[in-house]
Amino acid sequence: MTDSPDAPRTLQVALGERSYPIHIGPGLLGDSRWLAPYLAGRQVMIVTNEVVAPLYLEGVRRGLPEGLEVRELVLPDGEATKTLESVSRIWDALLEAGFNRRCTLVALGGGVIGDMVGFAAACYQRGVAFVQVPTTLLAQVDSSVGGKTGVNHPRGKNMIGAFWQPRAVLIDTDTLATLPPRELSAGLAEVIKYGLIRDADFLAWLEAEMDALRGLDAAALTRAIERSCALKAEIVAEDETEQGVRALLNLGHTFGHAIEAHQGYGKWLHGEAVGVGMLMAAELSQRLGWLTEAEVARVRAILEAAALPLAVPADMAVDDFLAIMRLDKKNLDSRLRLILLRALGDACVHDETPVETLTALLAEFPRR
Amino acid sequence: MTDSPDAPRTLQVALGERSYPIHIGPGLLGDSRWLAPYLAGRQVMIVTNEVVAPLYLEGVRRGLPEGLEVRELVLPDGEATKTLESVSRIWDALLEAGFNRRCTLVALGGGVIGDMVGFAAACYQRGVAFVQVPTTLLAQVDSSVGGKTGVNHPRGKNMIGAFWQPRAVLIDTDTLATLPPRELSAGLAEVIKYGLIRDADFLAWLEAEMDALRGLDAAALTRAIERSCALKAEIVAEDETEQGVRALLNLGHTFGHAIEAHQGYGKWLHGEAVGVGMLMAAELSQRLGWLTEAEVARVRAILEAAALPLAVPADMAVDDFLAIMRLDKKNLDSRLRLILLRALGDACVHDETPVETLTALLAEFPRR
Known part of the structure; x- marks a missing residue:
């Protein structure tokens, strides 16, 4: 990496054996140098929502190496979907696909997607790998760092969840061009x-x-x-x-x-x-x-x-x-x-x- | 503790800051020396099942110090109840009671209760304290040690869960007298x-x-x-x-x-x-x-x-x-x-x- 103003920048979150990098810059999606090193095995599921999928799902898919078993799950958009039921849909899809403990979940979207996919990863077979690809500024600066995952309950926000750290966070600043x-x-x-x-x-x-x-x-x-x-x-x-x-x-x-x-x-x-x-x-x-x-x-x-x-x-x-x-x-x-x-x-x-x-x-x- | 053959024995599970003791012996239930040191705060919920409740719930209650906010939840018995829906019932009860992050869950029963209550504790507000009080030999020697928690999914056993360590495990050998x-x-x-x-x-x-x-x-x-x-x-x-x-x-x-x-x-x-x-x-x-x-x-x-x-x-x-x-x-x-x-x-x-x-x-x- 060079010091050119457009070159990606990398930060390290220091958490002992759970440490992980955050890569920030334009053009990260679609470039396999950024995602491939963080896959735990051959099974990858990209989870996103209906708003983000048409914009960036193809880019993430392009950024994956050949020869993997790749699945996609597109959930509805919005805070109202941040429920245990949505996370159950992710678990159902993983089990239906026969995904094992070496699978990797990719959370492509805003904070709602990141929190749900992180929680799904935390509890699938007692914990599998996940990578955050946040596409909103809020998720990029807040929910993608720190390992808080979870869902809302009718009686309160984020009441059910876990601390679970991603393998890496990829922040492609180009995604902000489509943000309302x-x-x-x-x-x-x-x-x-x-x-x-x-x-x-x-x-x-x-x-x-x-x-x-x-x-x-x-x-x-x-x-x-x-x-x-x-x-x-x-x-x-x-x-x-x-x-x-x-x-x-x-x-x-x-x-x-x-x-x-x-x-x-x-x-x-x-x-x-x-x-x-x-x-x-x-x-x-x-x-x-x-x-x-x-x-x-x-x-x-x-x-x-x-x-x-x-x-x-x-x-x-x-x-x-x-x-x-x-x-x-x-x-x-x-x-x-x-x-x-x-x-x-x-x-x-x-x-x-x-x-x-x-x-x-x-x-x-x-x-x- | 003495070396008399009936005196409780204590083992330490060495897991760094997540280390915890296992106390084993007759007469532990109903004696507040064994449970009180492991409560995180004033809010305690005892979760058990319909078979164990009439036998030992009163004993555990008696083993709690005065002045606590104690709730009880009695679930149906059996492996078929080891589902996300049952764990959701625990979360609902905790939220209904207004329990905060300093609450303690007590798992009173066999492996099914231990696994579900442990998972409920792992994910309630991203993790609260729990104590295992296993009442079957299987739970005493297996599921109460090691921090594996979780529930079954129609597609497989223990597919959804977390690693979450108890504050302590209390094994009262008297409970085996009622075991089929x-x-x-x-x-x-x-x-x-x-x-x-x-x-x-x-x-x-x-x-x-x-x-x-x-x-x-x-x-x-x-x-x-x-x-x-x-x-x-x-x-x-x-x-x-x-x-x-x-x-x-x-x-x-x-x-x-x-x-x-x-x-x-x-x-x-x-x-x-x-x-x-x-x-x-x-x-x-x-x-x-x-x-x-x-x-x-x-x-x-x-x-x-x-x-x-x-x-x-x-x-x-x-x-x-x-x-x-x-x-x-x-x-x-x-x-x-x-x-x-x-x-x-x-x-x-x-x-x-x-x-x-x-x-x-x-x-x-x-x-x-």
């Missing part, structure tokens, strides 16, 4: 999150480059994805199973999950809900005396520049938030635990927010 | 297996003590369970995820699975099928020139002394065996891999058995 603008913005919310929780310089760089990113400038996207994955990989390497520092990755998520759960999963994009949730966390941090008004204004401005919503749904009352937030699985033993900002670039876990401060924020935050 | 004799024999098959694969002295001890074991002599049972668990724990510590030596634990299982699958799961007990499968493996080892006729006669005699079947179902033709064995997940890449005996107490993985030798064995083995 709303989904690009949702992905940018998670990119901004990394700056907010851990890297003030990256946050400043994002403020400067937001137009280039929204304009799909390849070099800017590669750098933003690489830095996001590196920050997440650092955190995951420190805390693979979320006992400590990994909780910081949930900045904006407790508020965001409340919006998603109240509105019905799939109506707000996950990144949109997290985006406004981060603004709520910033405003709460200001009410606790940690951020200045000017710093909160910077958060609001970068979210606005990324075309993310800055207000919560008009039909969500204070009690709607509180009722759902108390059930959130991040709140151990029913204590209200929030991720807040000590400063821009410095997040913390805080479980002593006075309930009146929280209630005042929820009451006064803009509706739309 | 057929199930005691099935458990003894697995005990004999440990002698055959790895410990000729233990095999000789079992030959001498078989009457005491079948008569439920407490000291003999404790010693047999302890040695079996120690042998399995050694093997699992060497090879947690079954890449190598752990395969030896499958002595008799390829033939046994074929019988179970052909007859319909639940008709033959797993231990019964494994017992006759071990005799088949011994006879095949003789045909390969590894065991003498006298050694095979010893295998036959100890199985007979344990009241285990010595013949396969009359309606199973050679082709029935071959068709099912080729699908067995232990046969990687469709190669026929068998666990055979180089000597009594010395098993090996062998994938070069001539098909005519195998076919002759299958044709000539006694039917009943």
Whole structure:
């Protein structure tokens, strides 16, 4: 690999014997150098959805060496399909094909596909290999790194799942050309999150480059994805199973999950809900005396520049938030635990927010 | 703990940060010293079945400290219930109860309950604590050690599952008093297996003590369970995820699975099928020139002394065996891999058995 701006970049996620590489750059699909080294045996199943299949399934197939036993499974699209039933369909297909423990699953799609295929791989014959090929910005910077897999339950998001690491993650930045603008913005919310929780310089760089990113400038996207994955990989390497520092990755998520759960999963994009949730966390941090008004204004401005919503749904009352937030699985033993900002670039876990401060924020935050 | 013959014995399964103890002896249930140290938090769900609940649920409840949030779930009995649907019922109950990541599941019952509850724990909120309280000899010496969890699929046994270690295993030998004799024999098959694969002295001890074991002599049972668990724990510590030596634990299982699958799961007990499968493996080892006729006669005699079947179902033709064995997940890449005996107490993985030798064995083995 050279240092030319378009050359793929490789990051290593350090997890001992479960370590794996993330390759990032244009033109990775269809080039067998990137996928072939990570296949466990001769049996390969590519799992994707109805939206992604016509765009990229042929490319992935072209990137596989000759002489393999290749199957394809195309699932419906959307968060509503992230269920145990869909994962069962993957298991049924694997068993029908007679796939053994040396098979490899390829997850081609966004976060929903990645989470489901990862979970299917984690539990098929007690664990088989899988490779992530994320095609949305959100999946590229978030769900493809860290080994969280799973499905939703009618009573809560991601309630059933496993920690299971991929053999590799292949991020072809060309796939972002077909991403709807709303989904690009949702992905940018998670990119901004990394700056907010851990890297003030990256946050400043994002403020400067937001137009280039929204304009799909390849070099800017590669750098933003690489830095996001590196920050997440650092955190995951420190805390693979979320006992400590990994909780910081949930900045904006407790508020965001409340919006998603109240509105019905799939109506707000996950990144949109997290985006406004981060603004709520910033405003709460200001009410606790940690951020200045000017710093909160910077958060609001970068979210606005990324075309993310800055207000919560008009039909969500204070009690709607509180009722759902108390059930959130991040709140151990029913204590209200929030991720807040000590400063821009410095997040913390805080479980002593006075309930009146929280209630005042929820009451006064803009509706739309 | 003292050295009195009735004092509980403790073994450690060495798996780094996933290490856990196995406590073995009479009177463990109902005594809070044994369960309380392994609870992750205040929320505890005891999962058992309709047969075990009236016998031991009250005892486990009594063995829990005051002030906990305790729920109970009683599932139907039997291998036919070892399905993803049953595990979903556990997840539903956990979510309905609002149980968080610090909850603990207690698996009270035989291997089916242990496998399902372990799998439920492995995937609830990506992994929660569980304690095994096995009440059958088979579960005590086999499925409670090693972290294999999972459920059956219409296309195969244990096809969906995870490796997930318990916090502790509590083996109360008093529970064997209520075990039907057929199930005691099935458990003894697995005990004999440990002698055959790895410990000729233990095999000789079992030959001498078989009457005491079948008569439920407490000291003999404790010693047999302890040695079996120690042998399995050694093997699992060497090879947690079954890449190598752990395969030896499958002595008799390829033939046994074929019988179970052909007859319909639940008709033959797993231990019964494994017992006759071990005799088949011994006879095949003789045909390969590894065991003498006298050694095979010893295998036959100890199985007979344990009241285990010595013949396969009359309606199973050679082709029935071959068709099912080729699908067995232990046969990687469709190669026929068998666990055979180089000597009594010395098993090996062998994938070069001539098909005519195998076919002759299958044709000539006694039917009943």
